[in-house]
Amino acid sequence: xxxxxxxxxxxxxxxxxxxxxxxxxxxxxxxxxxxxxxxxxxxxxxxxxxxxxxxxxxxxxxxxxxxxxxxxxxxxxxxxxxxxxxxxxxxxxxxxxxxxxxxxxxxxxxxxxxxxxxxxxxxxxxxxxxxxxxxxxxxxxxxxxxxxxxxxxxxxxxxxxxxxxxxxxxxxxxxxxxxxxxxxxxxxxxxxxxxxxxxxxxxxxxxxxxxxxxxxxxxxxxxxxxxxxxxxxxxxxxxxxxxxxxxxxxxxx
Numbered sequence: 001x002x003x004x005x006x007x008x009x010x011x012x013x014x015x016x017x018x019x020x021x022x023x024x025x026x027x028x029x030x031x032x033x034x035x036x037x038x039x040x041x042x043x044x045x046x047x048x049x050x051x052x053x054x055x056x057x058x059x060x061x062x063x064x065x066x067x068x069x070x071x072x073x074x075x076x077x078x079x080x081x082x083x084x085x086x087x088x089x090x091x092x093x094x095x096x097x098x099x100x101x102x103x104x105x106x107x108x109x110x111x112x113x114x115x116x117x118x119x120x121x122x123x124x125x126x127x128x129x130x131x132x133x134x135x136x137x138x139x140x141x142x143x144x145x146x147x148x149x150x151x152x153x154x155x156x157x158x159x160x161x162x163x164x165x166x167x168x169x170x171x172x173x174x175x176x177x178x179x180x181x182x183x184x185x186x187x188x189x190x191x192x193x194x195x196x197x198x199x200x201x202x203x204x205x206x207x208x209x210x211x212x213x214x215x216x217x218x219x220x221x222x223x224x225x226x227x228x229x230x231x232x233x234x235x236x237x238x239x240x241x242x243x244x245x246x247x248x249x250x251x252x253x
Contacts, residue, residue, distance in 0.1 A: 007033050012081035013074035014088065015039075019056065020065045025098050027053045028072075028088050030081040040067055086112055115149055118183070120234060128182060128235035130252070134172040136163075137182075137237065137250045144178055150223065153184045159218025160196040161249060168217060173224055180238030185229045186221040194218050 002010065015036040017027040029039060042054045060067050073084050090113035092098035114122070131137060144156035157176040168191045176184045197211040223229065 001034050001037050010071075010074045012076040012078050014072040014076070014081055014084045016070050016072055016088070017053070017057075018068040018070070019060060020068050021060070021063065023068070025092060026056055028085055028092070028098065030085040032078075036069055036071070040069065122181075124234055125181065125236045126234070127239050128232060128237050131175065131232065132173070133252075134170055135175055135232075135251075136171045136173070137175045137177055139177045139248050140183075141179060144176075144183075150184060153178075154186060154221070154223075157184070157186065158221070160194045160216035161218070162196075162198070162214065162216045163249070165217070167251075173228060174219060174221065175232050177237055180236055180241065182232045182235045182237065185224040185232050186219075187224040187228070188219045188221045190220045191217050192220070 010032065012030065012032050013036075014028065014030045016025050017029070017039070018025050027039075029035070039053070040057065042057060057067055072088060073081075076084065089098065094113055138157050138161065140153065140156040144153055153176050157174060163171075171191075172188055174186045174188060175182050176186070193215050194217065195213050196216045198214045199209045200212045201207070201209050
């Protein structure tokens with residue numbers, strides 16, 4: 001435990017827990033006083049998501065080892081600690097070194113990890129007033145993690161969507177929308193069917209749902225030519241969306 005003098009000098013700090021069996025980090029946290037020791041003793045109760053870390057800590061102890069911990073930065077304000085904690089989580093997650101507490105703060109900081117293209121999109125936003133009749137706008141909020149580039153955008157966009165087969169021939173371009181911005185434009189080369197699960201309500205009164213298998217569609221494609229891409233890339237469609245809308249794709253705005 002930190003003594004009183006040390007606690008006063010520490011102020012807020014960011015800490016990292018590591019598994020001594022492979023020296024890999026499994027949790028990044030922030031706080032003040034003796035929070036790192038409370039975490040190691042599994043006595044923090046305000047965050048249910050810590051249960052997974054506690055299981056990891058207990059497994060390490062049962063293996064006869066002690067959890068390693070380091071203080072990443074100290075002498076911080078609470079806001080500084082929050083910013084640094086998020087930066088470390090983003091960076092280690094992006095490098096594939098941290099998988100435990102990423103769900104808690106993934107993309108929580110608007111100035112977090114981004115590619116240079118994403119920086120440009122954020123600060124050079126213009127509203128998109130219309131899209132071509134041969135275009136499909138697909139929202140990838142649930143399938144894309146910021147900072148992973150064009151290949152990741154393509155994989156998040158290409159499948160599997162419940163689109164009418166009759167509409168497929170006229171769709172030549174797919175616009176990838178992430179949090180209100182068009183982040184990429186793909187030219188469709190071919191469509192293919194693919195099975196997926198869908199929720200079906202069988203009892204509205206009791207809100208009972210079952211999963212059924214249905215046929216959706218995905219596409220093979222490439223990044224669109226510049227003359228098409230430039231019409232849409234980095235444009236905003238946030239002004240066209242209704243508050244709370246969960247619509248996944250649109251043919252027009």
